[in-house]
Amino acid sequence: MQVYKALFKIIHKNLPQITIYIFSFLVVAVIMSNVGSNPANADFSETRVNIAFFSYDDSALSDGLESSLSNITNMIDIPDDREKLQDALFFREVEYIVRVPKGFAEDLMKGKDVKIEKIAVPGSVSEVYLDNVINKYINTAKMYISNMKGLSDKQLTDFVMKDLEQKAEVKLIRKVEEVSKSQKVGYHFNYMAYSLFAVLILGVSTVMLVFNKKDLRNRNLCSPITPKSMNTQLILGNLSYAVLAWLIMIMPSLFMFGSFMFTAKGMFFLINSLVFSLSALCISFLISILVKGPGAISAAANVISLGSSFISGVLVPQELLGSTVLRIGSFTPTYWYVKSNNIIAGMTELTLRNITPVLYNMLIVFGFAVASIAVALVVTKQKRTA
Amino acid sequence: MFLHIYMYRLKCILRDKQNVFWTLMFPIILATLFYLAFSNLSNAESFTEIEVGIVDNEELREHPEFTEAVKSVPDLFNVTYTTKENAEKLLEDGEIEGYIHFDDGLKLFVKESGINETIIKSFLDDFLQTSSTISTIISQNPAAVQNGLPDSVFDRTDYLKAVPSGKAEPNTVVNYFYSLIAMACLYGSFSGLKEVLAMQGNLSYQGARVNMAPIHKAKIIIASMSAAVSFQLIAVTALLVYLIAVLRVDFGNQVGYIALTSIVSTITGVTFGTFISSVNRQSEGVKIGILIGSSMIMTFLSGMMYDKMKYIVHTKVPVLSYLNPANLITDSFYALYYFDTHARFFTNIALLCGYSVLFGTLTYLAVRRQRYASI
The missing domain is CATH 3.40.190 (D-Maltodextrin-Binding Protein; domain 2)
Structure with a gap:
């Protein structure tokens, strides 16, 4: 088993570069598992938009608007400074800024034409939502003003606030908790595609580049080891490397999600990622034949792993990608792998009908493996005879 | 003599394929990926x-x-x-x-x-x-x-008056591209590193020979750095043209200021590289590692991986946003795009100029008058 051993010696020598990817994956995995871990409620909860509210009007009506908005939004405390507000809106620290002018309530009651200033992200959902809420509040007040004469500021606000207590009943039709947990596992496994791909390309290419060196190859060919045995050992070596890389990559999921990984859903995540590793291994093998020197390896590893991740929904979720991008993405195994993960994550119950698309996707991912091996064989044959 | 060194250094840089890939091609590839991945992002936010x-x-x-x-x-x-x-x-x-x-x-x-x-x-x-x-x-x-x-009941009056937030729409996606330019500028540090390697006697044979030549060190430094800056400027210009003409990323329309930002940022990137590689005695690999690591951290803090990071740093640790060249570069483009005044833009440019001078001077102090008893 000299060849097998030599393969792991080469990998050992290049470990620092490979560990960078594993390490960065661990860091991101841990961060992501803590981010957005707000416990999902079994009840419906309103989405709270971040807003900034400034009132220069000293009236019960304006105070009422502030308190009714504070019930349904997160009020962010920032000073009314132009540049600070611009920054905050650009980076969505706040999505909506309200400025109530001086004398607003008084002018409204006198029937004058009054306006509240708003700064929002044009055309955004939060703009539509809060426009409706604020207009509703003022229109209600206006209705009282025009139909009941002689109302004081305080009485008016009391009437409006009493009306606003009316709330519709909302029912959630599924168990959110379970889905949100598996969604998190799904993100974790999606992100794994990036690191796993990079680690495999780096490792396999580095090794194969050494074995394919002309002089070294010639020397190996006249050694007393048969080409058949050498190739078998190389294949075994690469396979073990891929499985090892996969095992290391799934470790954190076992620690972070514990018993979930041993449920049927967890198992599907694991199998799916194993199939993906094998496919990535075969593609890495093809790349190792095509690259010219060690310098090109890190370039190829970066561009391919990063590129496929970007267009397949690893770094930006698939539902946020355009349809053209997704179509390009579907030419990579990463796309189908991520698609399966998303299906598994979104399943409320595991049935044959639900899981069939996942199995088909796995077949496609496996197809990529077969295809790249076939191409690799053709290329090597041509190189040998050329 | 100056032109001679300049031309040959430029040729050396252009023939280093790896360097050309990482400084010229990689940012363009990444820009394409950003474009593919983020083009739909603002639609997701808009109301349907x-x-x-x-x-x-x-x-x-x-x-x-x-x-x-x-x-x-x-x-x-x-x-x-x-x-x-x-x-x-x-x-x-x-x-x-x-x-x-x-x-x-x-x-x-x-x-x-x-x-x-x-x-x-x-x-x-x-x-x-x-x-x-x-x-x-x-x-x-x-x-x-x-x-x-x-x-x-149902005919409602609209009591809201929309006020625009800035000169342009608050489109978060542009910040990703701006920080990408910052990354491209900082990658000029690799060329800077190569220049120092080629003129330091203890780092390369070529450097040892150059040290024998009867020419002032300042002249070599300025000629080499100009070569690196020229190449990097080509790379950054190519990226900018690609972003503006092909990907149609919005930069506002102040072409002069955009060019100024690119030149100043490129010089900052190159001098950052010469500074890092002249003040420590580690091997080339370690120096490259330091440059990659620091430029990654700096671009991360300016929002290349997560756009809101820039805002978080700016509001929570303001000092850091002024110390970070990548953030200053990103912020210059952002200010040109979004703000109607130029105060913030000029603060950024002034600081970038300051850093360039500082890094350049420190490089010169570190490499001047070095004598080797034995190499």
């Missing part, structure tokens, strides 16, 4: 009509004012009237965001908590609240009905 189901039953028909209310907001919802069973199915398949069912009162059924669901709920709240308003008014002032109260 919400798909809503309404269960068509006896109780709904008893409340014609509700159907009336739904009709009064045609831009908000795309309504499907259907049976309860079908509504359930549509909801499960994700065809609608929720369905409204009059079943002993107004009820909303949804699959998850989200902003669209919240809007539907707020519409139902609105309906109930308006009914409450009407009944309060009628109980206090029965004459209101004769004055046409129920009819005036």
Whole structure:
């Protein structure tokens, strides 16, 4: 088993570069598992938009608007400074800024034409939502003003606030908790595609580049080891490397999600990622034949792993990608792998009908493996005879 | 002599394929990927009509004012009237965001908590609240009905006046591209590193030979750095042209200021590289590692991986945002795009110039008058 051993010696020598990817994956995995871990409620909860509210009007009506908005939004405390507000809106620290002018309530009651200033992200959902809420509040007040004469500021606000207590009943039709947990596992496994791909390309290419060196190859060919045995050992070596890389990559999921990984859903995540590793291994093998020197390896590893991740929904979720991008993405195994993960994550119950698309996707991912091996064989044959 | 060194250094840089890939090609590839991945991001935020189901039953028909209310907001919802069973199915398949069912009162059924669901709920709240308003008014002032109260319910006045936030739309995606340019500028540090390697006697044979030549060190430094800056400027210009002409990223229209930013940022990047590689005695690999690591951290803090990071640093640790060249570069482009004043832009440019001078001087101090007893 000299060849097998030599393969792991080469990998050992290049470990620092490979560990960078594993390490960065661990860091991101841990961060992501803590981010957005707000416990999902079994009840419906309103989405709270971040807003900034400034009132220069000293009236019960304006105070009422502030308190009714504070019930349904997160009020962010920032000073009314132009540049600070611009920054905050650009980076969505706040999505909506309200400025109530001086004398607003008084002018409204006198029937004058009054306006509240708003700064929002044009055309955004939060703009539509809060426009409706604020207009509703003022229109209600206006209705009282025009139909009941002689109302004081305080009485008016009391009437409006009493009306606003009316709330519709909302029912959630599924168990959110379970889905949100598996969604998190799904993100974790999606992100794994990036690191796993990079680690495999780096490792396999580095090794194969050494074995394919002309002089070294010639020397190996006249050694007393048969080409058949050498190739078998190389294949075994690469396979073990891929499985090892996969095992290391799934470790954190076992620690972070514990018993979930041993449920049927967890198992599907694991199998799916194993199939993906094998496919990535075969593609890495093809790349190792095509690259010219060690310098090109890190370039190829970066561009391919990063590129496929970007267009397949690893770094930006698939539902946020355009349809053209997704179509390009579907030419990579990463796309189908991520698609399966998303299906598994979104399943409320595991049935044959639900899981069939996942199995088909796995077949496609496996197809990529077969295809790249076939191409690799053709290329090597041509190189040998050329 | 100056031109001679300059030309040959430029040739050396151009022939280093790896360097050309990472400084010229990689940012362009990354820009393409950003473009593919983020082009739909702002659409996700913008409002489209919400798909809503309404269960068509006896109780709904008893409340014609509700159907009336739904009709009064045609831009908000795309309504499907259907049976309860079908509504359930549509909801499960994700065809609608929720369905409204009059079943002993107004009820909303949804699959998850989200902003669209919240809007539907707020519409139902609105309906109930308006009914409450009407009944309060009628109980206090029965004459209101004769004055046409129920009819005036749905014609609403818009009391909001939109004020634009800045010169351009607050489109978060542009920041990713701006920080990408910052990365490209900082990658000029690799060329800077190569220049130092080629002129330091203890780092390369070529450097040892150059040290023997009767030429002033400052002249070599300036010629080499100019070569590196020239190449990097070509790379950054190529990236900018690609971003503006091909990907149509919005930069505003102040071409002169954009060019100024690119030149200053490139010089900062190159001098950063010469500075890092001249002040420590580690091997080339370690120096490259330091440059990659520091430029990654700096671009991360300026929002290349997560756009809000820039804001978090700016508000929580303001000092850091002024110390970080990548953030200054990103912020210069951002200020040109978004702000109507130039105060912030010029602060950034001044600081970048300051850093370039500082890094350049430190490099010169580190490499001048070095004597080697034995190499």
